[in-house]
Amino acid sequence: MINLTINGIQRSFEGDEEMPLLWHLREDAGLKGTKFGCGIGQCGACTVHVDGEATRSCSVPMASLNGTAITTIEGLADGDNLHPVQEAWLEEDVPQCGYCQAGQITATAAFLKNTPNPTDDDINEGITNICRCGTYFRIRKAIKRAAENMQNA
Amino acid sequence: MTALSRRNFLKSGTAFAGLTVLVSNSPALLATDSELHHGIGPCLRFSSEGLPILCVPTPDMGQGMMTTAAQIIAEELDLELSAVSVEFLPFVGVIDENGVAQDGDLIQGAGGSHSTMTLWPALRKTSAYVRALFIEAAAQQWAVSSNSLFTDDGYVINRKTGAQLSFGELDDAVQTVSLDKQTIELKPIKDFKVVGKDATNVAARDIVTGEPVFASDIEVPGMLHAAIRRCPHLNGKIVSFNKGTIEQLLGVVAVEKIDRYPEEREEFRVLSDGVAVIAKTYWQARKAADALEIEWDGDISKDDSTDLILEKCNALLKNGEFKQVQKRGDVDAAFERADKTIDVTYTHPSWAHTCIEPHNCIADVKTDTAEIWVGHQTMSRPANIAKKFAGIDAAKVTGHFYRMGTGFGRKYVEDFVAEAVILSKRVRAPVKVTWSREDEIEQDYPNHMGAYRVRAAIDDKGDLSGWHIKTALDTGRDWVARDFPANTMDNTLGEVARVPNNISRGAWRGPSHNTGAWVVQSALNEAAYAAGRDPLEFLVALYKQTGTVRAPNWPNMDIDFRRHAAMLEKVASESGYGKKMPSGWGHGIAVHHTFVGTCAHVIELEMVGDNDYRVHKVTSAIDCGLAVNPLGVRAQVESGIMDGLCAAKYGNLVFENGVPVTNNFDSYRKMRIDEAPAVVDVHIMDFGDTDPKGTGEISLPPLIPALTNAIFAASRKRVRTLPISENL
Numbered sequence: 001m002i003n004l005t006i007n008g009i010q011r012s013f014e015g016d017e018e019m020p021l022l023w024h025l026r027e028d029a030g031l032k033g034t035k036f037g038c039g040i041g042q043c044g045a046c047t048v049h050v051d052g053e054a055t056r057s058c059s060v061p062m063a064s065l066n067g068t069a070i071t072t073i074e075g076l077a078d079g080d081n082l083h084p085v086q087e088a089w090l091e092e093d094v095p096q097c098g099y100c101q102a103g104q105i106t107a108t109a110a111f112l113k114n115t116p117n118p119t120d121d122d123i124n125e126g127i128t129n130i131c132r133c134g135t136y137f138r139i140r141k142a143i144k145r146a147a148e149n150m151q152n153a
Numbered sequence: 154m155t156a157l158s159r160r161n162f163l164k165s166g167t168a169f170a171g172l173t174v175l176v177s178n179s180p181a182l183l184a185t186d187s188e189l190h191h192g193i194g195p196c197l198r199f200s201s202e203g204l205p206i207l208c209v210p211t212p213d214m215g216q217g218m219m220t221t222a223a224q225i226i227a228e229e230l231d232l233e234l235s236a237v238s239v240e241f242l243p244f245v246g247v248i249d250e251n252g253v254a255q256d257g258d259l260i261q262g263a264g265g266s267h268s269t270m271t272l273w274p275a276l277r278k279t280s281a282y283v284r285a286l287f288i289e290a291a292a293q294q295w296a297v298s299s300n301s302l303f304t305d306d307g308y309v310i311n312r313k314t315g316a317q318l319s320f321g322e323l324d325d326a327v328q329t330v331s332l333d334k335q336t337i338e339l340k341p342i343k344d345f346k347v348v349g350k351d352a353t354n355v356a357a358r359d360i361v362t363g364e365p366v367f368a369s370d371i372e373v374p375g376m377l378h379a380a381i382r383r384c385p386h387l388n389g390k391i392v393s394f395n396k397g398t399i400e401q402l403l404g405v406v407a408v409e410k411i412d413r414y415p416e417e418r419e420e421f422r423v424l425s426d427g428v429a430v431i432a433k434t435y436w437q438a439r440k441a442a443d444a445l446e447i448e449w450d451g452d453i454s455k456d457d458s459t460d461l462i463l464e465k466c467n468a469l470l471k472n473g474e475f476k477q478v479q480k481r482g483d484v485d486a487a488f489e490r491a492d493k494t495i496d497v498t499y500t501h502p503s504w505a506h507t508c509i510e511p512h513n514c515i516a517d518v519k520t521d522t523a524e525i526w527v528g529h530q531t532m533s534r535p536a537n538i539a540k541k542f543a544g545i546d547a548a549k550v551t552g553h554f555y556r557m558g559t560g561f562g563r564k565y566v567e568d569f570v571a572e573a574v575i576l577s578k579r580v581r582a583p584v585k586v587t588w589s590r591e592d593e594i595e596q597d598y599p600n601h602m603g604a605y606r607v608r609a610a611i612d613d614k615g616d617l618s619g620w621h622i623k624t625a626l627d628t629g630r631d632w633v634a635r636d637f638p639a640n641t642m643d644n645t646l647g648e649v650a651r652v653p654n655n656i657s658r659g660a661w662r663g664p665s666h667n668t669g670a671w672v673v674q675s676a677l678n679e680a681a682y683a684a685g686r687d688p689l690e691f692l693v694a695l696y697k698q699t700g701t702v703r704a705p706n707w708p709n710m711d712i713d714f715r716r717h718a719a720m721l722e723k724v725a726s727e728s729g730y731g732k733k734m735p736s737g738w739g740h741g742i743a744v745h746h747t748f749v750g751t752c753a754h755v756i757e758l759e760m761v762g763d764n765d766y767r768v769h770k771v772t773s774a775i776d777c778g779l780a781v782n783p784l785g786v787r788a789q790v791e792s793g794i795m796d797g798l799c800a801a802k803y804g805n806l807v808f809e810n811g812v813p814v815t816n817n818f819d820s821y822r823k824m825r826i827d828e829a830p831a832v833v834d835v836h837i838m839d840f841g842d843t844d845p846k847g848t849g850e851i852s853l854p855p856l857i858p859a860l861t862n863a864i865f866a867a868s869r870k871r872v873r874t875l876p877i878s879e880n881l
Contacts, residue, residue: 016403016436016437016440018440019436020436023434023435023436026435027434027435027436031363032363032365032367032369032370033362033363033364033365034363035367035369035510035558036369036511036587037509037510037511037590038590038817038818039589039590039817040590040817040818040819042817042818042819043509043590043818043823045509072363073361073362073363074362074363076362077362082361082362086361086362089357089361090353090357090358090361093353093354093357093784093788094357095354095356095357095360095361096215096216096217096354096788096789096792097213097214097215097509097510097556097557097558097559098215098354098356098357098359098360098366098556098558099367099509099510099558099559100509100558101360101361102360102361102363105361120831123826124826124827125827127825127826128825128826128827129825129826130509130818130823130825131509131795131826132507132508132509132558132559132823133215133509133559133792133795134791134792134793134794134795134796134799134824134829135788135791135792135795136795136824136825136826136829137791137795137829137830137831137833138788138791139826140826140829140831
């Protein structure tokens with residue numbers, strides 16, 4: 001049995017431990033914000049936090065997750081108060097189709113914890129999620145805006 | 154439904170049941186056309202709390218139609234966009250005499266960058282009519298002339314007394330009112346408050362909070378999951394598979410063979426031979442499908458390798474038979490008289506769509522009815538697919554439509570819907586089909602590949618005096634051989650030939666234009682250098698003298714090429730084109746008209762070593778007619794820029810012996826933020842148009858020649874073969 005918390009809620013899992021976390025989130029926990037994009041950890045649409053670290057959930061088997069704390073896009077906001085990264089995404093009007101953006105936002109939230117005042121080079125190295133609409137120009141602006149807002153908060 | 158600010162719309166607090174006369178509450182198709190759904194107010198309804206909901210008829214795949222259409226509706230209804238919710242309108246077309254679902258006045262499909270342009274008159278009319286009904290209802294209630302009333306932010310207001318009634322309070326009254334639709338006046342442009350102003354994506358809050366707004370997020374009771382192993386060999390067949398073993402695996406409900414459709418393999422492929430595993434959960438289906446041992450017969454396409462196909466295209470250019478598709482004047486004489494000539498050949502491979510949301514669909518097929526949950530570029534087609542593949546009358550099909558995680562033309566087709574319909578019918582339960590990334594690339598309808606030979610003649614004045622273009626492609630598309638400048642100048646010849654293969658090609662963002670513009674704008678750039686002229690000055694002179702010419706290709710618009718010249722001058726001045734730059738830096742310029750809009754770019758880049766480069770800045774100008782949502786237009790231009798930069802540098806769907814082998818993001822490379830230009834400066838041209846044109850595909854085609862022209866300016870290396878990463 002695997003015990004873990006997802007967005008602060010204790011859950012246990014007794015199924016196929018080879019199953020990637022992504023499908024536990026989407027199918028068992030009903031959290032659809034985390035997306036399937038490639039299944040090989042390349043695109044980052046499935047990014048969540050595992051014990052605070054940005055992790056590509058399509059490539060993490062349930063077997064490795066006993067005792068961990070997972071945060072998904074649904075757990076990022078504090079009630080109606082959005083996370084500063086979510087706010088910055090709205091302010092810069094980042095989403096086009098929107099499919100990859102939950103992964104982009106969770107990746108950025110973890111990134112800014114470790115790199116609160118990122119340079120362009122930091123962003124280039126630290127954010128590697130694919131956006132097929134090509135919103136990178138606005139993502140870069142939103143990352144900087146979020147960083148600024150978090151430092152001023 | 155996408156909720157914007159939840160501001161209480163109804164100050165009176167009146168609860169109302171909904172404008173039943175005006176509103177489509179039924180998502181089912183109508184068997185006949187009717188006044189109810191045809192051109193009258195289907196775009197507004199009220200929630201049970203009395204909040205207005207704007208109903209957008211066209212799919213959104215990231216091109217922003219949900220926001221753009223909501224702006225148009227809100228404008229003519231005199232509603233503030235921030236005070237409403239927005240949702241997709243169900244299909245409201247009609248079933249024709251052949252039982253086929255067809256669009257009505259409100260075209261419910263997205264393709265060819267046409268959505269805004271085609272919806273514009275219909276949405277304005279339908280919304281203006283509803284607003285007029287509210288005014289008339291208030292006039293009757295107050296027993297005053299409607300001329301003394303006006304609307305503002307959801308209220309009808311009496312100009313003299315200041316009395317006001319909300320649209321909601323007029324619910325009962327409006328149902329008995331009708332007006333002559335011919336007398337309805339649209340709002341003058343000078344009074345616009347919403348159209349022409351920046352509007353952020355109406356779905357943004359749902360997106361950033363992870364709300365289930367995509368079809369792949371939907372679950373229906375009793376739903377089973379299907380994972381399908383489709384034949385990776387183009388037009389291949391299944392010889393055998395271990396059905397019995399797989400049927401025993403945990404959670405597996407059924408193992409079903411799907412047959413190639415249509416059966417004749419020379420026909421465009423709708424479905425590949427495949428084996429579907431249907432299970433209780435997606436993971437069970439996926440795992441069991443991966444355990445399938447399938448023997449394929451791929452003999453039919455064993456010669457279909459990218460290298461070999463491109464070799465054939467190039468060989469054809471040298472000594473093959475061509476069909477003339479454009480001929481003006483005497484091209485041979487022009488070359489005989491020429492002071493200088495160029496003779497250059499360009500080659501490019503196929504590109505995959507790589508839609509970020511892998512295709513998916515839920516179908517629940519019953520004896521006489523069906524329900525479908527899908528994100529699709531057309532809202533009529535899913536009903537017709539249920540008719541074709543399960544024999545369900547299209548009028549008995551209920552469609553639920555969601556935003557798409559990109560489409561790019563790929564989600565215009567039948568396959569992923571057909572699979573769900575076929576499997577649901579067989580297992581008599583709702584079935585969700587979810588494609589893997591490998592499926593999405595292997596079973597793609599990719600962009601064409603091929604080679605192009607361009608000869609250009611330059612006279613003793615340094616002007617372009619002859620143009621001879623031959624295209625040898627793996628598609629029958631002949632746009633580039635027929636169009637500018639082959640159709641606009643004297644002494645031209647356009648010829649086409651085709652190298653057949655087993656690939657079923659499809660529409661990829663800016664079909665034909667996406668690579669045709671690269672060929673034409675590269676060759677014109679080469680011609681300018683050959684003439685000893687600056688490319689900007691050469692192009693501006695060429696376009697200025699061209700004037701207005703009707704495009705020889707769909708949708709055959711009249712194109713005023715003087716606008717091209719103005720746009721070139723705009724991006725040149727905004728970018729500092731021609732300024733002194735360090736060694737290894739360069740500016741590249743290009744312009745192109747795609748379907749219904751024109752875009753020009755200047756790219757500023759720096760060479761990184763001999764074989765790589767970094768794009769620092771892109772300066773763009775777009776002519777999209779009236780820009781309904783300037784913020785959204787800029788987003789689409791930015792998107793086309795990234796898509797073009799990525800396709801040009803890395804796009805290479807490699808076929809080896811009939812198998813697409815670059816089938817995931819580890820081998821089919823997509824650009825990430827580290828290669829995105831830090832500065833993108835988009836200018837929306839105002840040529841005084843009072844109607845919108847198109848945006849979604851427009852910026853991509855001229856981007857690629859602007860890029861390769863910039864590489865030449867920076868390095869004197871001419872890229873004539875894509876992808877750039879493998880040929881610089």
